[in-house]
Amino acid sequence: MRTIIRCIATYLPEKVVTNDDLSKVLDTSDEWIYTRTGIESRHIAEEDELASDLGIAASKKLLALSDIDPIDIDAVIVSTTTADRRFPSCACRIQGAIGANRAFAFDINAACAGFIYGLAISDSMIRSMNLKNVLLVTAETLTKFVDWTDRSTCVLFGDGAGALLIQSSSDDESSGIISTKLYSDGSEERHDSILSHRGPQNGYRGYTTMAGRSVFRYAIENMSSSMNEILAENNMTLDDIDWIIPHQANRRILESMCKMRNFPTEKFIITTKDHANTSSSSIPLALDEKLREGKIKAGDTLLFTALGAGLVWGAAIVRL
Ligand SMILES: CC(C)(COP(=O)(O)OP(=O)(O)OC[C@H]1O[C@@H](n2cnc3c(N)ncnc32)[C@H](O)[C@@H]1OP(=O)(O)O)[C@@H](O)C(=O)NCCC(=O)NCCS
Incomplete structure (x- = not known):
């Protein structure tokens, strides 16, 4: 048995803010940001668009792309440092929104390394608990947690979400x-x-x-x-x-x-x-x-x- 990445989908908020846009409201420039970071633009969630909303959008795309019935999902694991609330978790909101009614759900916080932590947790839970399907979501809205007057940090971040179907498989021993x-x-x-x-x-x-x-x-x-x-x-x-x-x-x-x-x-x-x-x-x-x-x-x-x-x-x- 192997644990495989069966399918992936992502979601980016519609609003795009370029370095030039930032330079109109901050003492910065496209040249400074690009040469120091390689960043030209970032997607930014609307005020009422929360981390779990991004995660739900990515998860729904994943469900549409894959042949999985939400009822067959065993666990929803969400990596986020920018959860909507202290509790309940983003994972529970996503589980409810997509109808993964049989799944257990919880958030993890391993900051920017959260995807790798989530992959390790999904892999070990699939093996130790004999699960078939784990929905691993990353849902981040860091732009809600930066000071938009602090040019040394706010220019660095953007928002976005990923959703991956992590599955146990015996089909292909090499993947x-x-x-x-x-x-x-x-x-x-x-x-x-x-x-x-x-x-x-x-x-x-x-x-x-x-x-x-x-x-x-x-x-x-x-x-x-x-x-x-x-x-x-x-x-x-x-x-x-x-x-x-x-x-x-x-x-x-x-x-x-x-x-x-x-x-x-x-x-x-x-x-x-x-x-x-x-x-x-x-x-x-x-x-x-x-x-x-x-x-x-x-x-x-x-x-x-x-x-x-x-x-x-x-x-x-x-x-x-
Ligand atoms: C943040 C980072 C780009 C700053 O670059 P740096 O070369 O270290 O720049 P400094 O912070 O020393 O600042 C140099 C000057 O640029 C200025 N500056 C900072 N942000 C600026 C901006 N957005 N626009 C213009 N000038 C800026 C500073 O005020 C400072 O000016 P001063 O010399 O007059 O005091 C760089 O340190 C970096 O990439 N760090 C890693 C950040 C990261 O990716 N973290 C996430 C890991 S998960």
Whole structure:
């Protein structure tokens, strides 16, 4: 038995905000943002469009694309750092909205590494609980949690959602989740390097702050080491990998990573230009886009890696 990614769908809010749009309301420029991050534009959810709404839209697209009856879904797992409320979970709202009436549902928060954590949890629950179908959703509205007068953070983020049908399968022994690897480091300096301040600790006020330069360094160090470790553990090298899909925070981080660690740039999928940093949705958005373009194909072996607030990070190897 293998755990496979059977189908993927994504959803982006309609509203697109370009760097030029931002430069009309902030002391910034397209040139500054693009050269430092590779971002040109981002999708931004409307005020009344919540994380679960994005997740529902992506899930409904997935149901339309696949032949799955919602009643056959065993679990709905949602990765989000920007849930509509403290509780109930986005997962329960999505479960109800799509009629997955037999599924259990819960949220996870592993920030920008949430997709890799979600993949690992889906894989292990399918194996340990003998599940058939898991709906793994990433639903993020980080633009609701940034200070739109703070040019050093607000330009970096966008909103979006992904939905994946993760399935147990005995059909094709060569495809499936080959390996996942998760890490965390909550020591003070790293813990405080990316923070969303809005919560009881801060009187429910405040926005997202980031020690940009430190996070840049941590991202290169930790994503690179997780890639090297997961490959070594599976007796693989980058020659065995067709495409590397990293968390799409910032093109410059990825280019520096390739340069410093001698990774093959041509295998890196980079989609920061049109999406900006959509947290745990960034890998599903990149994967879906490149599958639809025909760049990534069935049978390809993919290496995912991501790092986010916590710090948390990880890697996964999947054959489609
Ligand atoms: C955020 C980031 C792009 C900033 O780039 P940087 O080169 O480190 O820039 P700095 O923060 O040192 O700021 C340099 C100058 O640009 C200014 N600046 C910051 N944001 C700006 C903006 N949007 N437009 C114009 N100028 C800006 C700063 O005020 C500073 O000006 P000063 O020198 O007069 O004080 C970079 O640190 C980065 O990419 N970090 C990783 C962020 C990330 O992707 N995190 C998510 C991981 S999940």
